[in-house]
Amino acid sequence: MSEHVRQTEPFRWEGVEVRPYKQEGAHFSGVTRQLLFEGGDGLGCQLRYFEVAPGGWTSLERHRHAHAVMLVQGAARVLVGDRIVEARTNDLVRVPPLTWHQFQTAGSTPLGFLCMVDCDRDAPERPDAEALVALRRDPAVGAFIRV
Amino acid sequence: MSEHVRQTEPFRWEGVEVRPYKQEGAHFSGVTRQLLFEGGDGLGCQLRYFEVAPGGWTSLERHRHAHAVMLVQGAARVLVGDRIVEARTNDLVRVPPLTWHQFQTAGSTPLGFLCMVDCDRDAPERPDAEALVALRRDPAVGAFIRV
Numbered sequence: 001m002s003e004h005v006r007q008t009e010p011f012r013w014e015g016v017e018v019r020p021y022k023q024e025g026a027h028f029s030g031v032t033r034q035l036l037f038e039g040g041d042g043l044g045c046q047l048r049y050f051e052v053a054p055g056g057w058t059s060l061e062r063h064r065h066a067h068a069v070m071l072v073q074g075a076a077r078v079l080v081g082d083r084i085v086e087a088r089t090n091d092l093v094r095v096p097p098l099t100w101h102q103f104q105t106a107g108s109t110p111l112g113f114l115c116m117v118d119c120d121r122d123a124p125e126r127p128d129a130e131a132l133v134a135l136r137r138d139p140a141v142g143a144f145i146r147v
Numbered sequence: 148m149s150e151h152v153r154q155t156e157p158f159r160w161e162g163v164e165v166r167p168y169k170q171e172g173a174h175f176s177g178v179t180r181q182l183l184f185e186g187g188d189g190l191g192c193q194l195r196y197f198e199v200a201p202g203g204w205t206s207l208e209r210h211r212h213a214h215a216v217m218l219v220q221g222a223a224r225v226l227v228g229d230r231i232v233e234a235r236t237n238d239l240v241r242v243p244p245l246t247w248h249q250f251q252t253a254g255s256t257p258l259g260f261l262c263m264v265d266c267d268r269d270a271p272e273r274p275d276a277e278a279l280v281a282l283r284r285d286p287a288v289g290a291f292i293r294v
Contacts, residue, residue, distance in 0.1 A: 003227040007237040037263065042213030042244035044265045045192035066189030070261070072219070080150040090154040097189035114217070116184065116263055118191045 005036075011051060011073065011112050021050065022059065027126060027147055030056025030105075039119040046119055052076075052103060052111040057146045060102040065121035067095035069103075073112035077104045077144070084144050100127065100135060102145060152183075158198060158220065158259050168197065169206065174273060174294055177203025177252075186266040193266055199223075199250060199258040204293045207249040212268035214242035216250075220259035224251045224291070231291050247274065247282060249292060 005013050021031035030053030037047040052058065076087045079102045080095055086106065087093055095101045105111040127135060136142035152160050168178035177200030184194040199205065223234045226249045227242055233253065234240055242248045252258040274282060283289035
């Protein structure tokens with residue numbers, strides 16, 4: 001990566017590919033991913049930019065690594081553990097280890113957020129039938145989650 | 148830190164202290180620092196927000212760890228090695244290991260940038276007389292740097 005990467009249009013950068021969020025699956029909707037800083041050479045972490053279309057959502061998942069998130073456009077409803085938070089542009093969201101989480105766009109404009117993670121991290125786990133039963137014991141969580 | 152930290156006014160967040168950039172020194176001007184994510188517990192990196200007043204500048208320094216920077220308000224002139232780049236809001240700037248760098252505000256509004264670093268990192272080094280002579284061999288760099 002060059003020392004300086006210009007934004008070419010809002011939330012698009014020169015030489016940064018707009019990628020699918022994940023390779024396959026129906027457990028998310030309307031999400032793209034851009035790797036802004038890939039880490040390595042003096043940096044053990046990555047910064048990614050995710051964009052979620054109106055009506056879209058990210059995977060409901062958990063993992064041992066944490067997420068440090070900053071919204072940079074739009075608004076979100078976010079499940080973090082047993083809480084559903086309403087977050088706006090420039091708000092911060094922290095997802096602790098082994099905490100079920102899902103981001104959903106709130107409102108009629110795209111949601112864009114930065115997400116900082118360690119380069120060396122475990123793969124996400126999606127909820128099995130038993131975990132879904134446990135999550136749905138809370139009616140608010142049950143009404144929120146998309147799987 | 149809570150799972151959700153709201154922005155309370157532009158680039159200020161609930162419970163996040165606005166700190167001096169460094170404890171002392173005349174080698175920087177008009178800079179504040181806020182620690183947005185401190186790392187630990189599943190995250191080996193930090194995200195800081197630095198704000199530089201019009202006419203201000205950060206320390207001229209280098210270190211083995213890298214910086215991954217994203218401007219989030221205003222514009223900057225940035226020394227990265229032997230290059231001076233003109234960066235705008237949402238541009239990305241990468242500072243490789245052992246590379247002299249300095250951020251200066253460009254224009255009449257504050258410069259605000261996110262900076263991602265490893266938690267475990269070395270202390271910055273400032274240029275000694277010999278390093279300054281070497282830097283000033285390039286007239287553009289010599290005219291740019293503030294020490």
